[in-house]
Every structure is written in C-alpha cells, then in structure tokens.
Amino acid sequence: MNADVVIVGAGPAGIFTALEMLKKGSRQKIIMVEKGQSIENRRCPKHQTNRCMNCKPYCHITTGFSGAGAFSDGKLSLSYEVGGDLPTLIGPDLAQETIQYADKIYLDFGADTHIEGLEYPEERKEIRKRAIQAGLKLVDCPIRHMGTEKAHDIYLGIERYLQDQGVEILFSHECKNLILENDVCKGVTVSDRRQDFEIHARHTVVATGRRGADWLEKLCAEHHIAHAPGTVDIGVRVEVRNEVMELVNRVLYESKLVGWPKPFKNKVRTFCQNPGGFVSQENYDNDLAVVNGHSYKEFKSDNTNVSILCSHNFSVPFNQPIAYAQKVGELTNMLANGQILVQRFGDILDGKRTWQKELDQSNIRPTLPDVVAGDITAAMPYRAMVNIINFIQAMDYVVPGFASVETLLYSPELKFYSNRVKMDTDFNTSLQGLHCLGDSSGWTRGLMMSSAMGVLMGRKLASFS
Numbered sequence: 001m002n003a004d005v006v007i008v009g010a011g012p013a014g015i016f017t018a019l020e021m022l023k024k025g026s027r028q029k030i031i032m033v034e035k036g037q038s039i040e041n042r043r044c045p046k047h048q049t050n051r052c053m054n055c056k057p058y059c060h061i062t063t064g065f066s067g068a069g070a071f072s073d074g075k076l077s078l079s080y081e082v083g084g085d086l087p088t089l090i091g092p093d094l095a096q097e098t099i100q101y102a103d104k105i106y107l108d109f110g111a112d113t114h115i116e117g118l119e120y121p122e123e124r125k126e127i128r129k130r131a132i133q134a135g136l137k138l139v140d141c142p143i144r145h146m147g148t149e150k151a152h153d154i155y156l157g158i159e160r161y162l163q164d165q166g167v168e169i170l171f172s173h174e175c176k177n178l179i180l181e182n183d184v185c186k187g188v189t190v191s192d193r194r195q196d197f198e199i200h201a202r203h204t205v206v207a208t209g210r211r212g213a214d215w216l217e218k219l220c221a222e223h224h225i226a227h228a229p230g231t232v233d234i235g236v237r238v239e240v241r242n243e244v245m246e247l248v249n250r251v252l253y254e255s256k257l258v259g260w261p262k263p264f265k266n267k268v269r270t271f272c273q274n275p276g277g278f279v280s281q282e283n284y285d286n287d288l289a290v291v292n293g294h295s296y297k298e299f300k301s302d303n304t305n306v307s308i309l310c311s312h313n314f315s316v317p318f319n320q321p322i323a324y325a326q327k328v329g330e331l332t333n334m335l336a337n338g339q340i341l342v343q344r345f346g347d348i349l350d351g352k353r354t355w356q357k358e359l360d361q362s363n364i365r366p367t368l369p370d371v372v373a374g375d376i377t378a379a380m381p382y383r384a385m386v387n388i389i390n391f392i393q394a395m396d397y398v399v400p401g402f403a404s405v406e407t408l409l410y411s412p413e414l415k416f417y418s419n420r421v422k423m424d425t426d427f428n429t430s431l432q433g434l435h436c437l438g439d440s441s442g443w444t445r446g447l448m449m450s451s452a453m454g455v456l457m458g459r460k461l462a463s464f465s
Contacts, residue, residue: 003168004028005461006188006201008175010036011067012450013207013438013457015158016102020458022165028461031199032162032169033190036064039156041171051370052281052289052339057193059283061292065169066155067209068282073274073294074151075254076144076448078103078115082256083449084439090425090456098452103144106451109157112150112297116143116253123251127398131257134397139256147297178204178223178434185434203461207437207454210416211284214322216440217419226422226430230442232321233415234328234384235268235309236376237279237291238392239408241364244401245304249275255306257398261390264383268391271307271415276300279368279410281340288329291340291368291410301367307413310387322416329412332379336372341412343376345392346405362406376411415445426460427453 005021007014010032018030035058036042042064045053062068080087080095087095107113117124117140124140131138146154163169172192179187179198187200208216220227248255254273261268277295284290293305314321332341343354344362353375359366377385388409396403420442427435437443437457438450 001031001197001199002029003031003199003201005030005203005205006199007032007205007207008188009067009206009208009212009438009440010034010065010169011207011209011438012447013209013444013454014205015066015155015162016105016451016454017205017207017437017458017461018162018167019105019158020455021462022162022167024459024462026462028464030167031201032167033173033175033188033199034065034169034171035174036060036171038169038171039065039152039159052283054283054287054338061280062211062282062284065159065171066151068211073272073277074146074148074447075272076103076106076111076146077141077446078144078448079139079141081139082141082446084443084445086443086449086453089423089443095449095452098455099448102448102451102455106144106146106154109154110150111144111146111154114144116145117251118142120251123247127248127251127255130398134394135261136257136259136394136398139258141254141256143254145253145295145297148294150297178219178431180223180431184432202464203433203435205435205437205457206440207450208440209450210439213416213419213440214285214326216421216436217322220419220421223431225434227442228420228422229314229319229321230420231311231313232325233309233311234325234381235307235413236388237293237305237307237410237413238402239279239303239305239364239367239410240402240404242276242302242304244404245275245399248399249304255399257395259391259394261387261394264387266383266387267311268387269309269311271309273304273306275304277303277305277367279305279366279371281368286326287338288326289333289338289340290329291413303364303367305367308388308391309413309415310384312384322419325414325416328379328381329414332376332412335374335379339370339372340368340410341374341376341379342366342368342371342408342410343374344405345403345407345409348377348389348409364406364408366408368410371410376409380411427457
C-alpha cells in the first residue's frame, strides 16, 4: 500500500494535520492508521453496568477517532500559556495565532460560541488576589467547553468530512513499527490483527497521543530517534461539592492554578476542572486503570472534580519516567483490586484509611460508582503526596472548603507526556521523513495545542504538493 502521507493516530494532532492539508488544497494521498474504532462505534459499557468492564483489546475511552481527551470532556484552552511547551519551539505569537485559527475550525464544525472565563472581571481580581496570598499563580485561560456529548458530534462531523474528501482511515489497525532505509523513514508496518502489511509513504506522522507515549518512547530507543526524558505528572483527582466551587466555577469555569509548595518546590498544578462533572476511569495497556474526569453540557452532577498533578523530572542515571509513573499506578491498582482508589482528605491527615461506611455518611458522594475506599498514601510516593497535601491546603485559602475533611482524592491520575522528541520548527525528527506530533511527542498537553500542532504540520506537508 502506498501513500504520500501516513498518519499514525487519529487524535486531534493527526486529525488537524489531515484537515489543514485539505484546506490548503493538497491532492496528496493521506492514510490514517487508528488502533481504535470510528467515533460512532466508540462505546463504553460502564453507563449500563456501573462498573468498568476492562474492555479488550483496548479501552474505548482512551482509544479511537478523536483520541482520549476529546472523549472525556472536550475543553479547548484558548491561550498559548496552557497546553505544553510547543510555544518554546515555534514561538508564542505563532502558537497563539494557530490556536485562534484551529478554534475557528472547531466553531465551523459546531462548537459552542460561548467562551468561559471572560466575564466577571472584579471577581477574577479577587480570586487572583487570594491566589497570590496563598503563594499560587492563577493562569488566565479562556475556555471553550464542547462537553463530552457535543465533542462526540463535532468529531463525528470531522471524521465524515475527512472520509468524504478522500482521506483513507484504517480503523482497528495497529502500527507495529517504522520502515527504515539508511536512516530515512519510508512508512510503517501495520497489523489488522490478522496479518501485517506495509504502508510506504514520503512522510510519516506519528501522533499517538497520551495513550501512545510509552510505545513512541520504545520506538525512539529502538531506532535511535533523538529524544530526551521529559516530564511525567503524578497526582490525584479531587472531588468536592459544587457549593464549595460555586464562585470559581461561575467566574472561571476552570481554575488553572500553579504552585511550588515547600519543602520540595516541585511544580504542582490544577488541570481539567469539571463543574457538575463526573469522575471516570480509563484503562491503559497492561490493565493499568487511571482516573480522569469529564462533564456534559446538559447532564450535571452535584460535584466538581479537578486534577492536581505533581510534575516529576528525572536526571541521570534514571531515564524511564513513564515506567516510573506506571509502577505508581500499578501499586495503587493493586490496593484497589484493579480499580480506582479513593480516600477522604481528612483521613489522610489523620493517618487512617477511608472506609465505605464513611463515604456513605458524607456530604460528598463519589460520582465514580465502582470506586474503592482505601488508603492512597500506601502507594503514592512521599514527595508527591507531600506536594499534593500542601497544595490542597493552599487551595483552601483560594476556595474555602476545598481542604475539608470530606474532600475526596481519587488515585492514580497519571499523565504520560514524557519522551520529548527532538525536532526542528518544521517538526522534522532526526530521521528524515518522520514527524512526531501531539501529547506523545512530549511537546503538547491537551486538545487545543495538539490541534494547533497538527495545523502547522498540515501546512508544511501541503507545501510539498
């Protein structure tokens, strides 16, 4: 099989690469290889069973057209200051300009025109003042919230548009390896689970997302693709009653707060806040269960959930940050018998585990139905746990009640952004013909920055027509 461009992964980065090539009038043959299903066939049975069924051969929440992030919540961060380190590679002005361009494409496919976080200037000032007093930084970032169900419709429209324009999408196909000839990437080897075959292409774009970060890291090591260990985020998802977060939810929708708490002064941040949202479970390879959160446009819960992540950077001799985070997750899963673990904040401070009967008596009822009460501190590394506790207590000054006894902490929440692939500003790697995009490349974090990176890649590839 031959193509001009083969794109591995149908997440936002890969999708917007193909979209932009079409918008620029490129007539090159594009083949997308996606391990999961088309978006209309992505279904999580948990809505009916109220417990994770550990679907095989992959989790439908993390794998398939539109990727993991789009299927969980669908928030578009509209500031270059949020979403990874791509601006340090291409410059902040181009990053912001491309974000605005990509945002218009989302609007063309039906995204909500309302932007969160632009109203209530006086209230924003008060929240910022309290953040400063607590030793935290509030990052201004307007948010366009698609919502889980609306994101599904938007990406379905994009999927059908790509197919109507001649893009061939191979669903349920897994990329096994690269085809190399004298340090030049000539395409990929693909499996449809029955047989392997080759796709030869002038340009290969690897955009496998957070789910594929570990796979890409191994690929870089095998083929000596220039890369460096990056950051891995280890943390928890915190859940409180909506009443506690009422002001922040109304004024900011998503509070992006960053701190460097003592004594370690590692970077700790909030991520993916979901007003009226639901805590969810995602399954990765090797049956690793991790926690996430999402929110719908219409269907709301009584709780707000937000991730608190502690960034870890490793130096010599250790260079396997993804494996490190996976071990933390595996240990936590072991304590929860393969499921997600939850503990009340007050119990952590008291040095005791949480029991189910205590959850049943609390004001805060978990929105993850099959969560297991226990002790997350028995698995969480000391450094990360201390950082998280001190950050939550600082957050309590900004949002009174955030550090209450009944506040719920779910574990593990892991973000595999590691393995920073070394590239130039045109996203060329050390192998000619190979380009790496999105979260798996180590340069982006989230939907919008991945989409913007795809736009820039698409423009470059279209110029070769």
